[in-house]
Amino acid sequence: MRRLKRIGRRLGGLAAVLTLASVVIFALIEAAPGDPALIMLGTGAQPDTLAALRAELGLDRPLALRYLDWIGGVLRGDLGMSYTYGTPVAELIVQRLAVTLPLTALATALAVAISLPLGTWAAHRPGGGVDGLATVFAQAGIAVPNFWIGLLLILGVALGLGAFPTGGFPGWDAGAGTAIHALVLPALALAIPQAAVLTRVTRAAVIEIASEDFIRTARAKGLTRGQALWRHTMPNALLPVVTMLGLQIPFLISGAVLVETVFNLPGIGTLAYNALAQRDLIVVQNVVLFFAVIVLASNAAVDALYAVLDPRLRGRR
Template identity: 60%
Template sequence: MIALLSRRLAGLILTLLVVSLLIFAVMGLLPGDPASIMLGTSASPDTLAALRHELGLDQPLLVRYIQWLGGVFSGDLGQSYTYGVPVAGLILERLAVTLPLALMAVALSVAIAIPLGVLAASHRGGLVDTIASVFSQISVAVPAFWVALLLIILFSTTLGLMPSGGFPGWSAGIWPAVKALLMPSLALALPQAGVLTRVTRTAVLETLHEDFTRTAVAKGLSAQSVLWRHSVPNALIPVFTILGLQFTFLVAGAVLVENVFNLPGLGRLAYQALSQRDIVVMQDVVLFFAALVIVMNFIVDLSYLAIDPRLRKGV
């Protein structure tokens, strides 16, 4: 068990190092000079050179990469060119919006998809199965930002029930903040709920034909008891895998939705940093997204051992 954890952890660290190198290389190839953007086109060459030296842009790429990586490991993510504040503080501040948004989206996705997928599997070929199939196809095909626009038109412009955008902050109270995140989280959740519904339906259908299910039926258990006490718990492994991947996608994929609803989250920060060529912020935010995906996959892999005892036999 310890050997397995050591191998997985070593693979995680190596992956993060490779990803950090790729991120730094890609950012270095982006067009546009941060110093020129900050000072404008009318700046003199001497002023540009002085600012580039102050920002460390005149150093070799390898030196800048080592300095950046050392700062990441020590917790110093650098200073933002645009905002003039530490990037770590910016990320933590924006994470207070993006993280609750992603968690709400996951909760809504689970609340919609798992009951619908289980009911579709237990009524295969029936009306509920047809509704689940249509819902899955439509929700997967429709992008989240388009769902966001439809929600704004319906609930904000037409009915006037929800705010169309903005975030009052958690200091304004829990309900105003949650209310501002409801429509964005629903816009993110619906496409993911379609995928999760399909996975849940398929996983439950497979367990309904397993030997343990037939044994439970032979013992005289009711259909509902067999479904919820035997089939559904054993179908959770692929569902849990998708949930782990969905969470990282929702955090990293909130860029468009946060911009549609004008939410001050990580996605909007990444968009602003890209438009302003704030390379330090871009590098750190992209690395955070990549690290989140890698670490979440690592946690999902390890959770298999806790969920399914059969997987521990070969460890």
């Protein structure tokens, strides 16, 4: 019963946050300059034609009613029709997720694969060559934006070596290997800044845990430095790493918008960018709300993962 109450409170909190987020998203997008009807018809359109299109799109209705129509449709699973594409927004999002989800998953995997070994090795030998390399990588990765990293990868790897395509996505019909091959450079551009942050967090966490009394006790009982590292230090050092990984999800999503644009990928980030430029309000609102759901879900998943990594927390949840 207590567990059900805790779950109920958390779901209620998530629902409240999403409701507030939807209001803020709707208000900010509506406040942005530009008239969707005018963009669709052009500056030479007659006033009566503009008025008729606004009425057809529902843009002449009060803001409160338009918000209730939108959020009510979202709750029913009806995200509306795109002004620009004339296609259901839900269908557009599902199509673009076939690119964005694999891209972000591959970027996350690359970030973890780079940062955990590099940060752990740097902490294992503080002041050594690898530690210096990790410090330079972390500082450079944080300082350089991911879209600039993408441009450098296009110039140096795609054009210079010819090992990867400069952009575009062949689709999954061309084969999983071909599709993933096209996503490697964008995923790397997205992963490097995240890996830089995770490297610093991993190094600091490992050094801090390695100085604890229970690690010295484990060493006194005969464990080697490497055995103490993998048996006791790393499981405890993963907690701040997982926390940071969860906090980086919003940056990963926002970075995907720029990286998809640089590499001309038909993902959900490109969809949001084009829809914003064309004032396709219904698409922008639903995509941003979808991003908000992803961020909240990832934070909830990280919170639940805490209990797996640290059994001491299970009784408090």
